[in-house]
Amino acid sequence: MKYKELIQKMTLEEKASLMSGKDFWQSENIDRLGIPSMFLADGPHGIRKQAAAADHLGLNESIPATCYPTAATVANSWNEELVEKMGQYLGKEAVAQKVNVLLGPGINMKRNPLCGRNFEYYSEDPYLAGKMAAGLIRGIQSNGVSACVKHFAVNNQEERRMVIDTIVDERTLREIYLTAFEIAIKEGKTKTVMSSYNMLNGTHTNENMHLMREILRDEWGFDGVVVTDWGGNNDRVQGLLAGNELEMPTTNGETDREIIEAIKNGEIAEEVLDECVDRLLELIFTTEEVFGKPHHDFDETDHHQMAQNVAEESIVLLKNEENVLPLKKDKKVAVIGDFAEEARYQGAGSSIVNPTKLSHTVDCLDDSGIKIIGYEPGFERYGKKNKKKIEKACELARQADVVLLYIGLDEVTEAEGLDRQNMQIPANQVDLLNELYEVNPNIVAVLSCGSAVEMPWIDKVKGLVHGYLSGQAGAKAILNVITGKVNPSGKLAETYPLHYEDTPSYHYFPGKEVSVEYREGPYIGYRYYDTADVPVLFPFGYGLSYTTFSYSNLCVNQDGVTFNITNTGKLAGMEVAQLYVRCTSKSIFRPNKELKGFKKVFLNPGETKTVTISFDDKTFRYFNIKTNQWEIEMGQYEMLIGASSSDIRLKDTINIQGTEAPLPYSNEQLPSYYSGKVNSVSKKEFEQLLGRKVPESKWDRSKPLGYNDTIAQCQYAKGGFARFAYHLINFTYWFLRKIGKRSTANLIMMSVYHMPFRGVARMTGGIINMPMLDGILMIVNGHFFKGVNHFLKERKKMIKQSKIEIGQSEVIKEM
Template identity: 55%
Template sequence: MEIKKLLQEMTTEEKAAFLSGKNVWQTRDFKRLGIPSIFCSDGPHGIRKQAGAGDHLGLNASLPATCFPTAATIANSWDEELGEELGAALGEEASVQDVNVLLGPGLNIKRSPLCGRNFEYFSEDPYLSGKMAASYIRGIQSQGVYACPKHFAVNSQELRRMAMDSVLDERTLREIYLTGFEIAVKEGHPGSIMSSYNEVNGVYANENKHLLQDILRKEWGFDGIVITDWGGSNDHVQGVAAGSNLEMPAPGLDSAREILQALKEKKLTMEELDSCVEDLLKAVMTLSAKAKNKKTSFSKEEHHELAKKAAEQSAVLLKNIDNILPLAPGTKVAVIGDFAVEPRYQGAGSSMVNPTKLETMEQVMRNYDLEVVGICRGYQRSGEEDAVMKKEALDLAANAEVVIYCFGLDELSESEGLDRPHMRIPQNQIELLKAIVQVNENVTGILSAGAAVEMPWHNCCKAILHGYLYGQAGAGAMMNILTGKVNPSGHLNETYPLSYEDTPAFRYFPSAQRISQYRESIYIGYRYFATGKVKVQYPFGYGLSYTTFEYSNIKATEKGVEFTLTNTGKYDGAEVAQLYVGLPNAIVFRPEKELKGFKKVFLKSGESRQIFIPFDDKTFRYWNVKTNRWETEMGTYHIMIGSNVEDIRLEAELSLEGTTKEYPYNPAKLPYYYTGIIQQISDQEFEELLGRPIPSGKWSGDLDRNDAICQMYYAKSRLARLIYKCLTYLKKKSEEKGKPDLNILFIYNMPFRGIAKMTNGAVSREMVDGMVMAVNGHLFRGLKKIIGGFFANIRANKMYEEKLKNE
């Protein structure tokens, strides 16, 4: 049936109900019209379809699926072809499991190393993020499944993520936080996109017309559906008016009644409703048709090998003193570390995958020509000291030629719903490392972590191989690199600072109260470190190889840059050539250099190749806040080719006339933004950049439905404060166990309104208002409203369901 005809045959009640989920993972179906349900599932690095009844909090186990390396890992490959191959495998597994919409990839910018969800995101750089996301999307959608890139937009912290306002200037929004999404949309053409929990400049992302209408649909030409993050709908009517198509997971029919009431009160037009319904109908009918041709199985072994290949190409060799790697055949090795026995291979949260199989270093060691003198855990994963384990490790280390030390961040450090308190690896792991080097100086560290860490201990290791969170086949991948079967070719997707205090958002992260001020502006990651000449541990784009590469013969034209790349070493290998662009003495403040292109090139030993990296519409642009459009500043641009942001091998110049007639800034009023020294921006200077006063993020004294449950320490009700203390106690106890309780974390950070959005219609907005009333000290009035709302909600739901049945 044609979509237009189907739309005409739907009643207004059906249309209103259609825009919210039927249950945790499915859309509503209407049998009389032949409209089926479609199924959504988490899984940016592996499918997480639950085996029992669906629940967003993950109480029920998920079906087995391939656990590929996380996005933060794959971004180190700088390989779009690999991204597309992984996307196709994810799409295939989704299709086999009857999943229509795969909720990923995640491509939020790594504003701070402390964001607990950084392991799910590609990079601190929007260009690299966008290119990798687009490749995933193309792969996923080649299998008849929609990708759903997330979280749109400016979602950079987990603390109070559903009740937090990201405050930033339009240029920073466009250049840093939206460019990755722009590339993903324009080059990947996703069928859906997920709006984020947070507000952006005072308006919730899911009802933000500037984001969803002006930019996403009108400027970028997005023609898919917008899906809320789970529980991320604030005002459903405003969301529909902004063009958000699907409210998830299952708010019940209270949301549908809100739409009907808004139509009556003319707060929503029938045209706005029909537009959202029509887009969702197209998606549902298209995906249902594609699902008829789906596969019934996939090769678990082939996908496992792909996961291994991905881990091999993404691992970063950070250090290799005296060419200790690759290990010579027959080397006597001691394998030490809890991660060798029980690997850290993925993060925690909604992306957690139940792997089809799982390799460990302990298991795979027997497959290599090495003499293993022993394997032991060495340290407690929980962080506690253990003298017996430590002595066993030191005895093993003393009897080996080389120690392979497996260490890194534990599960508690990297989880959805929880930001890291610091950048350090658990101290007991570092104390053991320092003790090992006293008995054996030949230590090769295998680092497992999904985000940057401080590395004051790096001198204890002769070699450091960073596998990030390498998925289910990562152990074999690490051994293939250690023994030289694979030449490492990963390059860092993010900067590794000397200390957290050196990072640009240090003083502004996380949010204070409800407002997160992005005072660092465009100076994120390497943009800040390179401009401010801040020394780092390892720069953005850094990565070693067992071979060497020479760059020569650069030539820049208006179309792009050409140069020669030669493998001058004795091993075949791949290099990531990176294009950076800068404009010295610019009139509009900007970073010293910005990534504008890259190419991963495999060369045999002694081979040379001419490499061409084209310029595109993003190479020279900046967002002019005065003219409200993309422009180019006139001047002589530096075109730089390097192996990382600090290792520039070739430079050329290119003069451009530019388009700017009206410059956006008065340098005298933005002195620190023009120097790049942005760690202590004053209120006055930030307000000049914003073009408006800084909003107040302080609570007024009364909580409202948009405040998080963790804010009940402000509550006037003693009972509410007691509930808060109990929840805080449970959260602390779960953290002490070393693995976060995701259910507690979700509830802790959830605003009161989320109770109405996450309970399948059992709780209405009226009941939530009663809860808030009780929390604010009006217990009996609040209880009266809750009880009255409960019975009113039951009656209204039954009446609505009868209408839907009788249509």
């Protein structure tokens, strides 16, 4: 241990105190030993350091910081160097605001388009997500502070996220849901990992020895700190045994006492605690060093420009019929859509950034060079029908040569803690589009949202620019693409299906009660659509440019592939070349092809460049459940070079020597997985894949409610008071939505409805402890007076204990 001498000077109580927070955002300090607090702040795409009272949901405003494009946006750049540079800028701001640990990036897979937090995640592909994350981490940590990759692992739905049990087979877990984390940890060398809320195959992730010890520590060699998601601790002693050092936020010493008691009774060895303390001290001291060095406040203008640069390279041109874009300077343009006046530029929840400055389209029009004839909002932002606004917009559109229509999803539709209800944009926006089309078919739609949407209306637009959630400088970036000042080079990091029903997890998302079953196995995103031959609206890796590119001269050897790309158009531009690999053997089921490399290149008109994409340890591997390790199947592999997953320009084959492992599966037992048609897998076949019985997915309504049951389950409670509270919450949610307070209504769902009872203790900073929670559960389970009495008695005991500990703390300070 690096800090053995320092640890020997600590009391058991001091060591235990370091294992949980001092308050909502800070770790504990020990002044007498010179151990400072760390500050941990949300920050996947900007620093959210709250100046006032802290909360996890973004209610209280944070110190101004640059709001960069979200991960869903940045992934469309396919540019590791750009993401790393963005990370450097984020790290500078973290240093300026004295933030030790920046809680990002988030790299959970986009298993389903409706996951409410998809805007915070990179991709449906683990290789792309891992590479993007590694770049961001390197950039952040180059400043001396720590990134924190999250949420480890298989956290792919927001509904019931704190208690849902994810049921997934080992191969799918390794190949799809852990590979991005593996790349982020091995290549990005992140100092901190955040464990997720959910359970994995029956065990909470931060207590899961297989995940936390066998894979993260032993296999990947991670020697940094694991921090819980806020309120994500279930059993503190089991979490510590699994190597989860830091619990956040504070529990006011309650879980510290659990650790002390477990050591005293022999449940856990003190050496385990010492190891955790040692890793935590390393994080504290290495990140604190940078604050002792001279540094300057960041240049807001320079960082705003960086946010614009990232947005410009991440915008995706999806449609350009009749070369309607870039806009011609002599065209009269009508700007329509509420999002043009008030930009939709980031998601909602814990990642909300208070921007240093914010560009809105209507404020940037004068400098754009576009011949604007007027602006109309056209629709109500939050979905309410308004015929007069449509009429005014149509009147303006009649006078224009081209209509710029700004549409998308609003802030309360894409939010942490809630999954979307469907893949549609609001009906009032579609109504507007239909009416505009009748008076002026020359429509260019500008789409703003952080996840995939259905587009049954796409035939009614000639141009489609997808800005995703492009940060505080996104409005100007989009205008630069529309006018041709910037040649679009973004490509989709996720597939856009024609209909939500086409998605492979349609029947298995979300888990509503006890568990969620990943019956589709490894077939998510393009892996499914390509293999099952399901048509899509826009394929993975798709994006248009104002120029054209040709591919030629593919050469394949044992080290990688080389080929040429030529800019065959009249404008300079960037192209993302993608390497997909297909195994021709049918002995082991696999997706039709998988992304194994990519390279973004800049080319002037007529210029040719040779591109090299090297193979790595992930190019040919698969996880074998019989040998319980990565193996390579011997055989012939096709090397596919594409401009997207469906636009393959070059191909060649190579023979690869395998590891001669036993075949892990039988075709007869797993027909759906061998065909890739996994949108309706039977329970029996899924159990064959799992190698065990599928656990019961429904609540046992006969049992009393416990710590890991949610407030929503009070509808089945034996206690009338609990049932009344449930109906009151439901009514309040309905009423708030009815009067237009959708944001507040969403908070009820996020912070109350789906909260497990243990969260009441874990998220209140010690105001309510677990013995007091026992009293609440007595009330819920039909013992009202007994529960109230127990609650009040335990509250008195807690107050008395708190006074004793304050007195002891004062004595230690005087020593």
